[in-house]
Amino acid sequence: MRLEHMGGNTLALQSGKARPKRRREEADRLREEEVDMDKVTAAMVLTSLSTSPLVRSPPVKVNEGLSGSWKDNGSTGPFTPSSNSSSGGYWSWSAPSDQSNPSTPSPPLSADSFKPFRVPSLGGVGPGPAGPEDPSLDEQDGSSLLFDEPIPRKRKNSMKVMFKCLWKNCGKVLSTAAGIQRHIRTIHLGRNCDSDCSDGEEDFYYTEIKLNTDSVADGLSSLSPVSPSVLSPPPPPPSPLPSINQLPDSHRPPQSSDTKEPHAGGTTPLSRSAPSALYLIHTDHAYQATAPVSIPSSSSNSAGSASTSFTPTNSSSFSISWQSPPVTFTGNTVSPSKSQGFGEQRSQTIAVLSSPPRATTALSRKVRGEGKKCRKVYGMENRDMWCTACRWKKACQRFTD
DNA sequence: GATGCCGGGAT
DNA sequence: ATCCCGGCATC
Known part of the structure; x- marks a missing residue:
């Protein structure tokens, strides 16, 4: 029955193509891959952070004073803070530059560009102190952090x-x-x-x-x-x-x-x-x-x-x-x-x-349309047949009032 | 709860 | 520009 609709409706074929679902699946798949990438990236960032000469006072200390107020990020995931309190919950995107930084002009450490990473087992970092390891991974070494453009990832509250x-x-x-x-x-x-x-x-x-x-x-x-x-x-x-x-x-x-x-x-x-x-x-x-x-x-x-x-x-x-x-x-x-x-x-x-x-939005809000709209006419199951506006939850363009 | 759609984020 | 969605108003 769905096929009939699709076959008989060129409109749907042109614009819809049953994209939404497929797109969402793809998005999910991409997201999974992304998680893997995040793991790797997180490890690299961690490593470079812990080895970077820029970090004078180990951020560990900074966070210890916070008594884990951010540790419940939920994003720490498999990473067990208990095994290593020094690094657990340490990457919230707190801007360490808020703290007084002893000597450096508090460069754009781009801490705000870190998302709360999920950090996998991370090899040896887990149980031991966030020790230095593999200094070869310093692709963002101190100097680049200091003098390059921060290039912060565009994030919501960045x-x-x-x-x-x-x-x-x-x-x-x-x-x-x-x-x-x-x-x-x-x-x-x-x-x-x-x-x-x-x-x-x-x-x-x-x-x-x-x-x-x-x-x-x-x-x-x-x-x-x-x-x-x-x-x-x-x-x-x-x-x-x-x-x-x-x-x-x-x-x-x-x-x-x-x-x-x-x-x-x-x-x-x-x-x-x-x-x-x-x-x-x-x-x-x-x-x-x-x-x-x-x-x-x-x-x-x-x-x-x-x-x-x-x-x-x-x-x-x-x-x-x-x-x-x-x-x-x-x-x-x-x-x-x-x-x-x-x-x-x-x-x-x-x-x-x-x-x-708030009031302004209520004032300017358009009065709800009287007639049936795509959603009502075609139903959720035939979302492909909706006009694009309806699909995007905008004002219906097909059944205008 | 279902529906319409504005506002705004993501790409 | 396009796509998507949170959230609000209304039914």
Whole structure:
């Protein structure tokens, strides 16, 4: 009976071809293969991560402090965290750059581009400490991570890390740490030599900002130095050179540089923590407001109050630029070491605080059509015969009202 | 619960 | 652009 329909209906033959089911099967098959690939990839990524010189402090430690708040990813799958607590549940796509990174300018480690991998047995990594092994697999070694374009996989909530110059009246934004360092070195510090003669001073004059890649396009245009959507929680707001103010010898004339060495030793305990907490929040959709705001609820909800409200007690403030009425409010910020909240929870909180724009959709919604539509006429079993719009759950084109 | 279809994600 | 689907409104 199905065949009759198919045979007699050229429309169905032309557009439908019983594609949906087959396509879904194919998709499933592809997905299975993909899983295998993921296993391999995950192993490689793991290996390179654990051996990479870039990872100064083993991420293991970072995560231990979290008491496994993400370990229930569900995606850890066959990977047994219990056998090796050091690596279990360690790849959520937490952005480690949120933590203060001791010395590196917290490069786009592209941690946000990792999906929660399922990791198979992984050979020897399982029971033992996430030991170094097979250094030959370093296809993304530290240098490429540092200086290449992050090339983050486009994911839903993926954040793109940019680097913004904090020099007074500059505000230049570049996509790589190396680029911004060079910019600062040459433009502001007046040094012509290359990075090898740098003492790391540039680190103080730029900061990371994270953008939602979905809105980067228009967000970038608002990244001008005076953009109101840029904010910096940690340093006192009035100063245009927040992190510089914390330097021992802070007020340097923005042109001459060679006389003062704020941290002649080279090591700067405060160099990284402050800038890494500066964010740009730009979203054109209230639901997607994944503001990287820190919410004090890192482990469980013992605090109880964190999920639905946070009280603006502190002085640090952040603002969120909405599409329609811009909303600005203040909230307490946690020390960087505790900033763990993530997309969902944060967005929920923000959504609560702002007015949800639900009503507009209801208003503009078309009144439901009276007549029978493809679905009704042909039924689910003859979905091939529906008009494409119906198949795509759009407004029916065949039986218009 | 079934249906129509908007909004938006994936490719 | 095409395809698909979550989710909402309505029946």
